[in-house]
Amino acid sequence: MKHLFTLLFTCASVITWGQGVGTYEGFFKQEVDGAYFFFEVRNDSLLPSRKVIFKDVDKTKVDSIAYYQYVRSDVKKAVVTGVKINEKVSYIGLPYNQIIITGIKEVSAQEFLDFYHINKERIITPYIEDVFEGFYFNYYEGQSFLEKHIDDAGGFGISWITFQDRKQRDSIIQLFTHKYKYDKKDALIKVKGRLYYGGMYGYGHFGGCTSELKVEQVLAVDTETTYDSFLLPQLIKGYPIHGDTLFPPNDFVVNKTYRYTGTANDSLGHCTFEMLLTKKSVSDLRYTFKLLRGRKKIFEQRGTLVFSSSSYLKASQPKKNEDTQDYYQTDYTYHEVGTYTDTYRKEAFGLIIDLEAGSPPPVLRTDCKLGFKNSGWEMLELKLQN
Structure with a gap:
């Protein structure tokens, strides 16, 4: 291209x-x-x-x-x-x-x-006919494609994606859904098709994309390479962005444990919680989450949160238009791949860090279900204690 x-x-x-x-x-x-x-x-x-x-x-x-x-x-x-x-x-x-x-x-x-x-x-719509390589995302409100490139000078942004043969799309979804259980994931694909662009109403959900890739043939699928795993080594080396170089955030000191606390409500009433965080590498953040009612521990979960390099890259983009700055996110996340158990759901916690809040250590929020099958999503404010 x-x-x-x-x-x-x-x-x-x-x-x-x-x-x-x-x-x-x-x-x-x-x-x-x-x-x-x-x-x-x-x-x-x-x-x-x-x-x-x-x-x-x-x-x-x-x-x-x-x-x-x-x-x-x-x-x-x-x-x-x-x-x-x-x-x-x-x-x-x-x-x-x-x-x-x-x-x-x-x-x-x-x-x-x-x-x-x-x-x-x-209506005459221009298109480019070619072989395209990039990341296919499947999510609740649709699907999209992001061309594989390593700087902001290349690529055509996020495209809506459709498949001439729906069976090809379903086979891709089955590959990474089977591997990652219920989590929404992406896959690196190579396809042949036409990229349409320049439409008045845009493309996809609420016209949020500037182009649409209509896939005629799927040539290759790689479920091992996700967009986050592709971006991380690029950030470590230094990712070129708008004339500058972006590196991973300096949010937590490696091997230092941070203790955060707060209050929450689960399906049974008012609770307090504690979260211990220890950064082990650029990408991995170990955590222990405890939920208490009074002095009684009613739930505990341990795991590893993974740095979302894609959300960090998006949050680091400059606001090109101050009148529309609400369209640009300013926070990035650490997330966890969850699994199901018979009684409880090992929840996929997500830590939300605002780039503008200052660090280290950062101000944090987390979204979770507190571990109980029937509880709703909670957005918890975490207060640093040390």
């Missing part, structure tokens, strides 16, 4: 203009990071989107008519003046044409939904 992009970019060493200033009609879209795209309408067809460069244009007017996530449905057609640029630019690793918008002449009453219902068969 990267070779394909390089070919596209180096074919034109200088910017060539498609034509002079022209008048076009179409729809605007704004991404979460503040990037704008323009979908030209021509002869009742919706052409592939172009990345927008504004020149002397009041963007507040654009914001009032542009599509933004799923929060605005009244997306209206605009008549604009601009200059098309016949050179591809990379956005999240995907090639887009560009347009310089120099003015907005008028806004029509036609909304995108009305246009879509009438002309949905005439």
Whole structure:
């Protein structure tokens, strides 16, 4: 894929203009990071989107008519003046044409939904046909694909993924579900298919993805390599991120034991709890969790929590748009792979650490079911005692 992009970019060493200033009609879209795209309408067809460069244009007017996530449905057609640029630019690793918008002449009453219902068969969507290697995730609200790469300059972000043959998808899920019991896991896969991108509403659950990979053939599946296990050695060496280098967090001192306490409510009433934490390596955090009612111990569990390098990488991404910072997480986790027993469920504890809370040692939260089969999830605040 990267070779394909390089070919596209180096074919034109200088910017060539498609034509002079022209008048076009179409729809605007704004991404979460503040990037704008323009979908030209021509002869009742919706052409592939172009990345927008504004020149002397009041963007507040654009914001009032542009599509933004799923929060605005009244997306209206605009008549604009601009200059098309016949050179591809990379956005999240995907090639887009560009347009310089120099003015907005008028806004029509036609909304995108009305246009879509009438002309949905005439929407032109670009795609890349290739062999793709990356991580397949299966979770409650759908499934996604993340291209395998080792820095933020490559890859096309998270894609929604669908399979031409559902049996192929089910066979992948069965492989890692059987291995990891009930836990949601991911697998490294190599597939052949088409990557579609540039849609107005995005792809997948609430349009949260910028592309969709439609798999035609599964070439290989590796359940031993997860996204976290792939990222961890990259972090240890130093992961390049936005011109900087990211290393694992300095949260706990290795081989030092930390004691946290707090209060909680299980299905039987008010309890206190104690959690002892000892970091044994970059990735492993040993714990002992005790639940007490008065002086009586009613539950105890020991285990190892594993550092989630993927959540740490995501939390370390800079906030590109202060107006939409709620879309960026600021905490990372340690998690445990749980198993079932006849009477009790050995619960998959999760420690949540906020990057902005300071460390070491960090302020912690944990989510758990307190070990009882019928108890609900609890978000516990942990207070450091030493």
